[in-house]
Amino acid sequence: MAKIGVEGSLTNVQQALQEKGYEVVQLRQENDAKNCDCCVVTGLDSNVMGIADTSTQGSVIEANGLSADQVCQEVENRLGKQ
Structure with missing residues (x-):
């Protein structure tokens, strides 16, 4: 199963x-x-300066304004699972 990092x-x-x-x-x-x-x-620590060093090749989902179910659905969409 996929490994998901969560704040x-x-x-x-x-x-x-x-x-x-x-x-x-x-x-x-x-x-x-x-x-x-x-x-x-x-999403509370947005990149104000426009400089980004990435430490992952995976997708990043901003949960601001989304329910837990919506975040799960977005994770599944990004990983190609329906």
Whole structure:
């Protein structure tokens, strides 16, 4: 099953993804996202300067304004699962 990185404050998203069988890791440091297939972030720390160093090749989903179910659906869409 896919490995999904989730920001620590998104506990409801973490639980929903675990219930669907995904391996969930908390994103605490930059390197935590390195081997993730997809990452879910709050979007509260937006890149104001326009400079971005990526530490993952996977998709990044901004959870701001989405329910846990909507985030799960977006993860499945990005990973190509319906």
